[in-house]
Amino acid sequence: MDHLVREVITPGKLRDWLEYYPSQNRAIAQQLAPAIQVPAEQIFIGNGAIEVIQAILHQFVHGRIAVNLPTFSSYYEFATPGVEPVFYQLEAAQDFSLNVDDYLAWVERQQPAAVVLINPNNPSGTYLSIADVTRLIQSLRHLESIIIDESFIHFAADPDADESIPSVAKLVADHPNLVVVKSLSKDFGIAGIRAGYGVMAAERVSRLLQHGYLWNSSGLAEYFFRLYARPDFQAAYAPVRQRYRQDFAAFQTVLARIPGLQVFPSQANFVLLKLTSGLSADEFFTQLLTDHGIYVRTCRDKRGLENGEYVRVAGRTAEENTAILSAVQAVLGNHSGRGLAG
């Protein structure tokens, strides 16, 4: 917002960004390429990551698609009639983490045309290290498509990636079946601008652009892509990202000590909670919202989490996290109090 106000609104340039056509897909990809350090020809700009997901599922998946549960539901809901989703269940008892050997053996049995891995996973927050994802990509080079959704990767701390943003986007150069999906809505809080991209083989980008996606960005999305690529913005972003991760780690640590909750370790910007004191996710949601004005996401509609015990809670600023923690403690404390009395 600071950049937008200083560079666009105050100088009276907003009208230009709203009035004129945005640049075409390849021109924006050129702007973005230096920031994500892959060739522009491998970048497909999306009207949000969801458009990239839709395009990949409709164009580059023919046959079965392997999706891990719990997951982001568009990965099976957007599958066209010819595509059959098959589900690999991640287990709460293993903190929803993926066992690479077991997964590869399952893929061998299921013979999907494509696999999807969200890393960190949504809604569990579980993370696969770059080393593990690289191994998976190398083991699955015979598939039509490997889709790695890194929409929450800016929140992850990978020991092999130091302080930089971990990503397997560079592997696209050697893996023409790899597609890396990235939303910018999460890390930058701009879901209303709709900015995402996919990194994939140059030939696939060309195929998508040959029959569509000419002006699928907007003026403000283009402004943001250009901003994101600027070294001054990157320099300002790095310490903010670092501070967010520290605040979120502290938030998780305190959450894990609250009785009545099981916390699944997360490297995303949200954490999956299991309510263990008998309070349902719906009750927990309602009390947090009505008594404390805090919105959490119940997971009853998520395949694999339908039993009504799970909620996903997003981390915010340190101050807001403190308020969330107090509210969660109040709701669970009341409940256990009522439980003892009843």
Place this chain on the structure above:
Amino acid sequence: MDHLVREVITPGKLRDWLEYYPSQNRAIAQQLAPAIQVPAEQIFIGNGAIEVIQAILHQFVHGRIAVNLPTFSSYYEFATPGVEPVFYQLEAAQDFSLNVDDYLAWVERQQPAAVVLINPNNPSGTYLSIADVTRLIQSLRHLESIIIDESFIHFAADPDADESIPSVAKLVADHPNLVVVKSLSKDFGIAGIRAGYGVMAAERVSRLLQHGYLWNSSGLAEYFFRLYARPDFQAAYAPVRQRYRQDFAAFQTVLARIPGLQVFPSQANFVLLKLTSGLSADEFFTQLLTDHGIYVRTCRDKRGLENGEYVRVAGRTAEENTAILSAVQAVLGNHSGRGLAG
């Protein structure tokens, strides 16, 4: 811009529109429905009309698609490999107008699965009355799809539509093969916001939304759709539209008197010109831009207009139109002067 500044920017609400997810497709359709007077179930919201065009061509056209020339090139460029465009040439000698009987006989011979009619046509500005379009729709009910692109219809004055905006969108109720495409970029000067929609059979909207297009709008596009639907905005818009049309009619009349130009009567917000004095479209373009700062669109890349004699000029405010007329006269006067001297 007045509304945006007053309702969004000044009260500090811009951040909300940029931070939060826009509403989903059907929710925005609900907002828009009263303004275009068709049921919400028949409205598909697009990230610009171009996304609607892409979706229709990819989903509801199987076989040949009949496209009139000259045209908006996406209507054949976005056709997927299984779709074969066939072209019906509109003739300069007939002012690029469509002879309905001749066209229907041609369609009968060509047997396309779908036809596209842009009304008013881009880039010729030629207009088919509601009566003629209705006759075409009734005659072509056996086709898989009839695509009527009304992106410039707000600029048309149809004797049968009084001062209201002429549209065949209501015919979708009785014609399940009809798709009406509408961009809002043209009439409202918001190409950077990306706002368009399609009106089509409810079953087709459902098919599109079943596998995609969940959050394909943006915060500012949603704001605009809501604004457009408001009676106070419609009331403010009506006289502005009326004044624009009057100014544009006057602009065309004066243009037609300038020697060296043939003007094709237009009911859009642009007019197609043929340069008749030997000056090429490229020379005309370059001189207008470099000497007068005025941008016109050469049509050398348009199928059917490749001979380099055609340019498309957009109408602006009355004051800007006067400046355009002076510049055009200056460029053509210089040229005929040089011609005489040479």
